[in-house]
Amino acid sequence: MIGAVRERTLTPVSEADLSRMLRIRHFEKALLRLFEQGRLNGTTHTCLGQEHVPVAVSALLSPDDHVFSNHRGHGHFLARYDEPHALLAEITGREGALCNGVGGSQHIYHERFLSTGVQGESLPVAVGVALRHRRTGDGIACAYIGDGTWGEGSVYEALNMAQLWGAPLLVVVEHNRIAQSTPTEAQLAGSIAGRCAGFGVRHERVESVDVNVVRGALAPLVEYVRREKRPAVFEASVHRAGPHSKGDDTRTAAELAEAAAGDWYAHYTRDFPAQVAALEEIERAFVDAAVENVLARPLSEWS
């Protein structure tokens, strides 16, 4: 089992990475606020506590690569594209939305980024896209899934085909120890590593809240997928610092405390208080301005 993520000391973080992590953090917090105010329609899944993973991943991807995201995908998008206004407009159904407000939080298709709301559904699709990349040689497919996704049969169909056919597919597992409300030990037998081994698919796991450590562990794997045209699974141990969607957290106080302790944010404020404080001020103001800007726009139109 994966224990709590503890870091003695973090490596120095670049301003760009920290800024982006903080921006995602404040974007998600702004969404929760809007929700409380009754200004968000439907539901939304925030990635609080997991922001450093997509920031680590995105720097290793090229614009030609395809990214497949899931229900908890705001961080995946914002780490790759500097377009928070367009994403917020999509979530709030305003002019300038990525998909005219049709897809909303979970269904985004922008350039080479696609998210969809059914667990495991995107993996076979990602294999198809990766097969084209294999033929054209211009990139790889990267699919984010969670630990809960491993309950879906499509994951195994996809891993099997990817390995058989040499699909350049990177699967990034954000293992946050909980599937909605069910702890991983109650829904996943064996281990993700063991399941990958069954298909002969290379697997790496990292337990760190340090964006540089995560990226450092992933870099050789991305290189392997790109060069060898083979699938690989990268498992990042994270803590879900927020609820599944909104107000639906049934974890105990002790569990919540453990999750909070495993939040990258706690570690970075401890080790780099001045840097975090300075950048956080900027990002909070930026996100607040973005919210104000987007909510003032007319409603999106769909023909």
Added chain:
Amino acid sequence: MRVAEHLNRSLHTLMENDPSVHLLGEDVSDPYGGAFKITKGLSDRFGPRVMSTPLSEGGIVGVGAGLALAGDRAIVEIMFGDFATLAFDQLVNFAAKSTTMYGRRVDVPLIVRLPTGGRRGYGPTHSQSLQKHFIGVPGLSVYEMSPFHDAGRLFTEIFDSGRPAVFFEDKVLYTKPMLSGGDGLHTFEVRDGWAVIRAERDTEHVLLAPGGLTDRALAALRDLLLEDEIACTLLVPARLHPLDVTPVADVLAAARRVHVAEDGTAGGTWGAEVARLLHERLWGRLTAPITHISAPDSIIPTAAHLEARCTVQPADIRRAINT
């Protein structure tokens, strides 16, 4: 030429003319060439563009959708149409929805071929007709092979539409010849996706049926005309859904009795949808409600004498029309 050979040749031509076309399915590669030999010779000719896959119906439809999304065109063969249920999520929640759910038109040129229907003794899990489960899915087209329609043109039409499609192929139809011209009694005319089969113009009776019913419908039409002196026009659409009846509006306008026949059991079916559409259009002109002919509410048994009881037969069609 038999329908199976026609389909095979159409796939050869399609893959030869369009290098973006990929074909996936279980056991589709040579020398086996698919359970019904529809893909024979393709892997020998087109190599890696033809892929025999693991037994993963959901997975391979997803791969097909991925190829389509990335700029290729994909045909996925599911060995028996019954197994389409395993790919329902990929078809309904991904391929079909993706054409519109991202707020703009997204092309997903994907064809999922489904050998379908009974009358071959394959038993309950290899004989069903599942068309009705795919009717009315936003973004998804439903086609059915007929002996009148050029399969290659239909495949091209589907790809050009940018919408994914399920393409049902009746397994008995594979063994029947392609039809054109006429059969001595009826003339066969193909116009805008419809086949019009008739002995006389402007018949009082009109029967609509998907391509897989063709042999049984023709047998019924023959008996109706020669024995019962009832002339009935048969209309066979290549695309079951969305259904556009405009090209055959003249035939329908002359009708006083309309009948719809289909394989599969009643309840939320294509035939019911056709009746809904035509009742609106023909209300006041018909002298009786539209007749619906389908299989009894049953699984399809294996033994020939039991199977015959649970599948639509020519006599069922004749009886329904001549009462």
Added chain:
Amino acid sequence: MTEFRIPKLNNNDDSYILVEWLAADGQEVKQGDPLVVIETSKTAEELESPADGTLVIRVHSGDCAPGELIAAIGAAVEVAEPVVPEVPPLESGEIDVVITRPAQALIERHGISLDRVRALGKKVIRAEDVESLADPREVVELPRAQRQAADVVVLSHQTIPAAFTVVKADVTDTAKLTRDLSKHARTLIGLSELLVKAVADQRAEFPHLFATWLGDGRIRLAEGSHVGVTIDVGKGLFVPVVRDADVRPLDAVARELMDYRMTALRGSFRERDLEGANIAVTLHSEAGVEFAIPIIYPGHVAALSLASTQQEVQPGDEGFMVRQTVRIGLAFDHRVVNGRDAALFLGAVKRLLEEPRRWLE
């Protein structure tokens, strides 16, 4: 003779394709000779002759089923005819007509030749078509005008519940008047002309007789008296319309009727001559016609008939006197008006015809 049937070659197909015969029709073949190529959905197979003898081919090519008799081998054979009755193909190879089984049975019973069947000019020959050929009596198609008239009277009978009333008018004194009127107006003014005008003049008092039934207990009243008058000079029945006959003088009405009679002789009515009537007068002036029941034109409420003038002996002041009488019939839509209205209407018309002085006022 040995029957040569197609064996069951596999489990999948319920029909095969006969690709080609390897021996010619009528050829002597030996047992074991390759005879025919049959294609299944998977293979093409050669079938061997089961016997020695002359090959008589029944099915030359195309679709065939397991168990089907495709040839016979042996001496001159009688092979049962296929059940589906067929007409020998024309030279083009196309089958020209389709004969149903009931029709075929009648053809055989009556010994009717195929040429006569073809002469019907139909693609599908049904029993009723053959029955018409079996009946020696001539069938004639009516002229177009009569077929149209047929449609109109059928519609009238199907849709209008008509009642009928007839009155007798004494027109003895009117005869002299019409002569004077004709002379004065320089056109023929007879009883027909007087009746058309007399009917038209009743609209103010009897508007319902000129109305149109709309259904649901509602009628639409007319904006003018447009009287249709039957004219039949032997070239078909026409009903030209005298428009606004209530507001035009008698001589104008009479002239228009004369024009219509001339037109009927030339046979070239224009559409507008025949449109827009809201009541009709049918003329039956042939001698001896005592009275006639008119048909109400669909869309009208009433139609009147004028029979020929009769001589009648009536009791008078000094014994007996001879009087000229004529019967005027009124068919009316009983949904709109009742017998009393009809009688009052006819009475008003009758008075106008019986008291000619009124025309001079």
